[in-house]
Amino acid sequence: xxxxxxxxxxxxxxxxxxxxxxVLRRPLDFVGPGYRARGWPNVAQVMPAVLRHLxxxxxxxxxxxxxxxxxxxxxxxxxxxxGYFHPHCRMCRLRAVHRQTTRRxxxxxxxxxxxxxxxxxxxxxxAWYLCGRDDQVTEAAWLAGAQSxxxxxxxxxxxxxxxxxxxxxxxxxxxRALAEVERHRVDxxxxxxxxxxxxxxxTDLRSGxxxxxxxAEML
Amino acid sequence: MIASIAFHRFRALRDTRVSLAPFNxxxxxxxxxxxxxxxxxxxxxxxxxxxxxxxxxRREMAGPEIEFGFDPxxxxxxxxxxxxxxxxxxxxxxEPAGGGRWGDLRWRLSTVRGxxxxxxxxxxxxxxxxxxxxxxxxxxxxxxxxxLQREQPAAFAGLVAEALRLMPEFxxxxxxxxxxxxxxxxxxxxEGAVLxxxxxxQGTLYLLGLLALAFDPRPPRLLCIEEIDRGLHPRTLRQxxxxxxxxxxxxxxxxxxxxxxTSHSPYFIDLFRDHPEEVIISQKVxxxxxxxxxxxxxxxxxxxxxxxLGDMWFSGILGGVPEER
Numbered sequence: 001x002x003x004x005x006x007x008x009x010x011x012x013x014x015x016x017x018x019x020x021x022x023v024l025r026r027p028l029d030f031v032g033p034g035y036r037a038r039g040w041p042n043v044a045q046v047m048p049a050v051l052r053h054l055x056x057x058x059x060x061x062x063x064x065x066x067x068x069x070x071x072x073x074x075x076x077x078x079x080x081x082x083g084y085f086h087p088h089c090r091m092c093r094l095r096a097v098h099r100q101t102t103r104r105x106x107x108x109x110x111x112x113x114x115x116x117x118x119x120x121x122x123x124x125x126x127a128w129y130l131c132g133r134d135d136q137v138t139e140a141a142w143l144a145g146a147q148s149x150x151x152x153x154x155x156x157x158x159x160x161x162x163x164x165x166x167x168x169x170x171x172x173x174x175x176r177a178l179a180e181v182e183r184h185r186v187d188x189x190x191x192x193x194x195x196x197x198x199x200x201x202x203t204d205l206r207s208g209x210x211x212x213x214x215x216a217e218m219l
Numbered sequence: 220m221i222a223s224i225a226f227h228r229f230r231a232l233r234d235t236r237v238s239l240a241p242f243n244x245x246x247x248x249x250x251x252x253x254x255x256x257x258x259x260x261x262x263x264x265x266x267x268x269x270x271x272x273x274x275x276x277r278r279e280m281a282g283p284e285i286e287f288g289f290d291p292x293x294x295x296x297x298x299x300x301x302x303x304x305x306x307x308x309x310x311x312x313x314e315p316a317g318g319g320r321w322g323d324l325r326w327r328l329s330t331v332r333g334x335x336x337x338x339x340x341x342x343x344x345x346x347x348x349x350x351x352x353x354x355x356x357x358x359x360x361x362x363x364x365x366x367l368q369r370e371q372p373a374a375f376a377g378l379v380a381e382a383l384r385l386m387p388e389f390x391x392x393x394x395x396x397x398x399x400x401x402x403x404x405x406x407x408x409x410e411g412a413v414l415x416x417x418x419x420x421q422g423t424l425y426l427l428g429l430l431a432l433a434f435d436p437r438p439p440r441l442l443c444i445e446e447i448d449r450g451l452h453p454r455t456l457r458q459x460x461x462x463x464x465x466x467x468x469x470x471x472x473x474x475x476x477x478x479x480x481t482s483h484s485p486y487f488i489d490l491f492r493d494h495p496e497e498v499i500i501s502q503k504v505x506x507x508x509x510x511x512x513x514x515x516x517x518x519x520x521x522x523x524x525x526x527x528l529g530d531m532w533f534s535g536i537l538g539g540v541p542e543e544r
Contacts (some may be wrong), residue, residue: 009457036454038489038527071524156493166493167468169461171384 004031004054004114006047006065008039011173012125015181019128020064020117022181022188023202031060043067044093048101054114055105062115062208065094066201069122070155074143075197091200094118115208119201126158128198129180131191134161138194220327220440220477221260222288229283230255230305235509240497242467243479245510246488246532247501248541252508253481256501257333257443259285260479262300264331266311271321274301276314283308293324333443336428338421338450344403347396353435357428361404361416364431365394371436378434385426385458392427421450426459433462441477442466453486460490485529492528495519500532500539513537 003020007013013034021028035050037043047065054060067090075091078084086092095118102113121128122139130137136152145151160166162176184191192199221239226232232252245253262285274280276299283302288294296318302308313321333355340358349359350366368375379392391407405415406423416424432442447463448456466476482488491498491513498513513519522531531537 038486038529039492041525042527042530159493165468165470167464169464170457171461 001026001062002029002031002058002060004035004050004058004060004063006035006037006043006050006063008037008043008067009173010034010170011177012066014174015125015129015177016064016066018178018181018185019188019191019198020205022185023205031058040067040070040072040090044090044097047094047097051098051101051114052105055102055111056108059109059111060114061111062117062205063098064117064119064201064205066119066121066125067094068124068155069120069197071123074122074139074146075120075200076143091118091120091197094120115204117201117204117208120197122195122197124155124158125177126155126162128191128195129162129177130158131194132183133180139196140194220290220293221263222290222294224256224259224288225286226252226255226259227284227286229259229285229302231503231506231508232256233507237499237510238512239477239479241475241477242463242494242497243477243499244488244491244497245479245481245499245501246483247508247539248503250508251501251503251539252510253501254445256510257445257479257481259300260331260441260443261333262308263287263298263311264328266300266308267298267325267328269311271313271316272301272310274310274312276312276316289324293320296320296324327440330439331441331443332439333445334428334432335445336425336449338424341424341428342416342419344397344401344416347400347402350402353428353431357424357431360424360428360431361394361402364392364404364427365396365402367431367434367436368394374434374436378430381434381462382427382430385430385455386423422452422455425450426455429459429462433465436473438466438473438476440474442479444478444480446482447480448482448484448487453484456484456487457490460487485527485533487529488532489527489529492523495528498528500537502538503542511538 005013005016007016017030037046043065051063054063069090072090073086073088075089079086079089079092085096098116105113122142127137141152156166162180163172188202192202223236223238225236227234231250232255245256247253280301283305285300287298289296297314299312300308301310301312335356337356340356341360343358345359345362347362347365350362353359353363382392383389388409389406390409393405393407393413395403397403403416405413406419407413447459451459463478463480467478469475496512496514500511500513502509502511522536532539
């Protein structure tokens with residue numbers, strides 16, 4: 001299976017390679033170099049072009065996109081109702097971008113479309129890194145904080161806990177990211193349980209894979 | 220080291236003041252005072268080596284004036300440069316006169332360096348004995364690296380390791396002695412071919428120049444670098460910022476270096492989303508210019524939810540863009 005990654009930094013990409021492989025439990029080829037966006041909303045802006053390129057110019061099976069939620073509306077089960085779309089939810093936005101972009105594409109080389117796999121790290125990917133190390137850091141805790149008006153932690157605090165500094169070098173970010181996701185290399189269930197924004201990505205990946213063909217199929 | 224600079228009648232900086240942080244990125248249109256800010260600091264370095272003027276500190280002068288305040292332990296001192304014109308600044312006044320820590324501060328000011336790196340100069344060979352300090356245009360880069368290799372082999376090894384990490388197409392940095400006391404540098408490709416400096420890309424040379432500064436075992440207390448993004452791919456800019464942070468926020472026991480740099484790259488500005496206090500916007504209105512700290516803008520958190528910092532700057536929302544007719 002060939003997977004393309006659209007992320008915000010090389011550190012995110014390094015961690016995602018491990019996590020995607022952990023979810024699929026199969027040998028993977030990654031499209032390189034990885035695609036990069038300049039944070040939100042640039043991810044949504046470049047995603048149609050990335051999808052078009054992947055569809056017409058490559059044999060990639062899936063595009064994995066991960067963004068930080070920051071202070072946006074957190075995706076909940078209610079958003080998954082048929083026809084529902086929350087304009088301030090980044091998961092809803094990115095899924096819509098994929099849907100609207102790929103619906104115009106003709107089948108090519110036996111492939112209907114590039115598989116969508118969207119993850120939203122709430123509030124930032126450093127929260128995923130702390131899963132299994134800090135029980136207080138969960139998507140539910142962030143959501144409860146948002147509802148009560150008292151955030152349990154800030155994005156800056158999460159970065160400090162992961163990197164030990166508020167100005168980590170890229171090399172340190174990559175080193176820490178790889179060290180932290182190592183806990184999930186053989187089992188992603190805890191990460192999926194505590195971070196539905198990651199579970200959505202995992203579900204996308206698994207549901208698009210046809211074990212018989214070893215190919216991604218359209219969702 | 221320098222906490223603030225106030226400008227009066229100096230070029231486009233008619234009446235403005237800027238507070239400086241440990242790291243400072245100055246962005247703005249051409250002619251908005253970015254270079255003047257750095258030149259003022261370099262003039263302070265030059266004049267601080269000379270005797271202090273007898274003219275009273277508070278006497279108002281007719282020509283341009285530039286006043287400096289300092290971080291602790293020098294916060295009790297103030298320095299004012301008096302200029303005859305925009306081009307000639309020839310007096311330095313000190314308050315309090317005969318300030319007790321002036322000698323120590325003056326030594327620190329003597330280490331200030333300013334850089335406008337030039338790829339042609341960076342590529343040239345240097346005189347072997349001329350490598351103690353990187354020249355303003357980087358023209359003695361090969362000599363500096365040769366000096367580092369001889370005098371600080373551990374630092375040189377660190378520099379080479381970082382260079383090869385940033386540029387994985389290479390596997391070795393080579394310093395070679397040449398006739399008549401010259402040294403040259405080259406990079407060896409992973410495949411084995413050796414590229415002399417004259418055949419390296421501009422961006423590669425700029426990166427090597429920045430690495431020489433970042434790994435300098437005796438760095439200045441204040442460093443000014445113009446156009447930090449020049450010749451570099453946007454994806455490389457994060458590592459460039461890391462190199463500068465390595466100086467400003469050292470973790471290896473070195474003294475911190477106050478850094479001022481300029482850029483016209485929205486991609487570089489993006490990197491300061493989490494630290495807007497490090498960004499200075501130079502605003503130009505007519506022929507006058509002034510400085511504003513990005514973090515002083517109260518609606519910045521809301522604006523950043525709508526797009527990247529670089530896009531916000533380019534759009535003009537934050538100011539610091541050229542006037543158009």
